[in-house]
Amino acid sequence: MYNPQQLREACFKKQVFPKEVLEYIAEKNLWNIWVPKQYGGLELNLTTGLSKLQELAKIDGSLGWTVTLCSGANYFIGNLKHEAAAEIFKNKQNTILGGSGGAFGTAEKLGDYYQINGTWHYATGAPYLSHFTLNAKITQNGKALNKKDGSPLIRSFILPKEKVSIIKNWNTIGLKASATDSFRVENVKIHKDFSFLYDQFYHPQDIFKIPFPSFADVTLWVNYIGMTQHFLEEAKSAKSLYAYKNLEKSINLWEEKVQNYAEIVEEKLATNQMINNDFKTEIHQAAVNSVQELTQGIIALHPFLGIKATREDLPLHQIFCDYFTATQHHIFSER
Secondary structure, three states: OOOHHHHHHHHOOOOOOOHHHHHHHHHOOHHHOOOOHHHOOOOOOHHHHHHHHHHHHHHOHHHHHHHHHHHHHHHHHHHOOHHHHHHHOOOHHHOOEEEOOOOOEEEEEEOOEEEEEEEEEEEOOHHHOOEEEEEEEEEEOOEEOEOOOOOEOEEEEEEEHHHOEEEOOOOOOOOHHHOOEEEEEEEEEEEHHHEEOOOOOOOOOHHHHOOHHHHHHHHHHHHHHHHHHHHHHHOOOOOOHHHHHHHHHHHHHHHHHHHHHHHHHHHHHHOOOOOOHHHHHHHHHHHHHHHHHHHHHHHHHHHHOOHHHHOOOOHHHHHHHHHHHHOOOHHHHOO
């Protein structure tokens, strides 16, 4: 059993997580923090789950990021009918979903089946996954199908790892052990029951009623806070007390802010109130502002940390690289 420091040491400078770390994640059932208990999950509420993700990100950036994205993919169980959910999650703690949010390929409609083709990028945790998730543009008889407004018709799909070819091309400065590789699918037929839409859910838990963009915002948001907490922890001997205190103040402010939003969301869901577009926009903008402020705080403090902040054999460098790799996620790199 690892304590947080042992877990941090086990993750340090790794290209992929060692077996012991993956066993720890499975033992603690962290892939399934949002999954209903009837399917072997922890069924955490939003505030508790966010605290857990932030804690993991504070231990190690890749650890927090990978568990966040993969547990976020396991969250799609809410979009699956019970029979499909039971089939995919029959292995309980060993069910690990992950994939790409981009619609990089096509799904040719063939009666009750779809034939999938394409190459998808940025599948966090690729070597650890049991199933891959992807979005695809729907075609029929080789022609793209559109919605009533003229935009492409897109569905999401879940494929077992045996149907996917991983392309090892994650060559970034940070979040290395997240192993966010690309993957290719060639002429794979999948039944319609293993496809889904983000805004249709089939399970009663309140967590699945959260609009997915807002769920993605807050789950990723706590990762930036957790990584910044780790950065500040390692920067205790900073020469600039002002820059240190300023970053500490920002962390405390935004940590309280995201928890407040989570509590408001839970209250709205418990009282059957709708999470409207204005509130979704408010959450997103707060998350963007938070990441920008934390980023500026790290940049302001970094020059006062000495050569230890640039040494590849010391934690500060890895935290810095992990954080700035994470800032390139599309939902936080654009307003």
